[in-house]
Amino acid sequence: MKADRQGQRPMTSDGTGELPPGTILAVDDDPKALGTFETYLKGAGLDVLTAMSGEQALGAVRRASPDIVLLDLSMPGMSGREVLRELKARKETSDIPVIIVTSVGQMAEREKAIHEGADDFLTKPIGRRELLMRVRTLLRLRRLHRDLERTLSSLHELEAARYAGGAAHDLLKGPPSRSPLATILIVEDELLERAIYADLLRDHGYTVLTVPTAHQALELLRFQKVDVILVDLVLPGMSGPELIERLKIVTPDTPVIVVTGHPSSHNAVTALRLGAFDFIIKGFKSEVMLHAVKRALEKRRLELQTRTLLYELKAKVAQLSERQP
Known part of the structure; x- marks a missing residue:
């Protein structure tokens, strides 16, 4: 065993790394x-x-x-x-x-x-x-499960308090401040649920595309750009988790929101570990989906803005370097 320099748990000598307590x-x-x-x-x-x-x-x-x-x-x-x-x-x-x-x-x-x-x-x-x-x-x-359970509990309490205080009304009173032309892709095999989600989002100014399978989603993304993707965890053929892994390759900058009918920390951990931005539980109030989409769009906006600024900064540094004798 190797002693850790800062008094942390010991490191194993065979390279297996530090083990959490347990x-x-x-x-x-x-x-x-x-x-x-x-x-x-x-x-x-x-x-x-x-x-x-x-x-x-x-x-x-x-x-x-x-x-x-x-x-x-x-x-x-x-x-x-x-x-x-x-x-x-x-x-x-x-x-x-x-x-x-x-x-x-x-x-x-x-x-x-x-x-x-x-x-x-x-x-x-x-x-x-x-x-x-x-x-x-x-x-x-x-440890991640436990942290997530505590976080979820706190978030649910905060959401309940916000909606009880009237925040839900603010979310539903009109289209988001972001461009109303943002495009949302819904991947859901249940026809009724697919229609409900699409109607809700269209009513709030979004352009909505829907497909029932993961394969159709990947095919659509070959020629259509979208801003946020909603994915059901349980899909025929290619599963939701498999689709999320593929999406991280096909369109890594697009936030994915998982929709699940099974509210467990295991499903949440699976979705987040695969790279999903957020997850919501079926049976949700409409404002929950609207809030999740709004946050996902803001995340995408900030990431694109940061990338643009970094590109401009690198270009400026290159210009200054060229001017130096």
């Missing part, structure tokens, strides 16, 4: 495997709990609420998959990341566990570097 529950009926997990994780500065059965694991989760569960699939009595299903079925434990641990010949079981909600997997024999890299990634995502 508590890991290792579940395996093999004492030797548990000893390996403890050695690697405690050596990286993490707190470790252990359990040798599914029942012990569920009890430990209820008592300690660990940040990650390392779960062996093959255990006598309550199997690893049964523990996984139990964790994901409970609201208070469903967001705890689970890394399943399998043997080489358990490919089918591993795929079933991933389908049932496991977040990652490791194959025995476990290597220290791989273990710490997987744990580090999930600890950072869990």
Whole structure:
């Protein structure tokens, strides 16, 4: 281990980087495997709990609420998959990341566990570097989840207070101050919802284009520029997250607002991690969408303005350099 110069958590010597603080529950009926997990994780500065059965694991989760569960699939009595299903079925434990641990010949079981909600997997024999890299990634995502939950809660409270105080009326009283010719692309496979969003935005001065699939959206963007894109997370064929990744390549300067019917921090994190500007939950009040679009347009305006200023600055510097003897 390498000591961090400013008293932060230690850096691992194998380049896996600094690990955020956290508590890991290792579940395996093999004492030797548990000893390996403890050695690697405690050596990286993490707190470790252990359990040798599914029942012990569920009890430990209820008592300690660990940040990650390392779960062996093959255990006598309550199997690893049964523990996984139990964790994901409970609201208070469903967001705890689970890394399943399998043997080489358990490919089918591993795929079933991933389908049932496991977040990652490791194959025995476990290597220290791989273990710490997987744990580090999930600890950072869990911390992001928690930060996002707090942020969302605060934002919802602020939005409720604003609308109760009359801010909603201000948003709905007329077209945005930005050019009314801003073009919004809606990617939504439900005809009724697509029509509702389009009517709302057109009523407030926007030009609106609509398509039901991701492939049609990409085809349209080959010849049509837009200012903001609204994307449903669940689309036929290419999914919403896949489309967002493609949009970051095809039109990286265009803000993407995700529309989802599933209000969870996981969906929010997925959307924001892929590069979405914002997300809104279906069933929203009309002013919520208008406000999100208005902010996205302002972001786009500021980014384009900044780029123009930087270009002008570079051109000026080049001119001054040419004038010097």
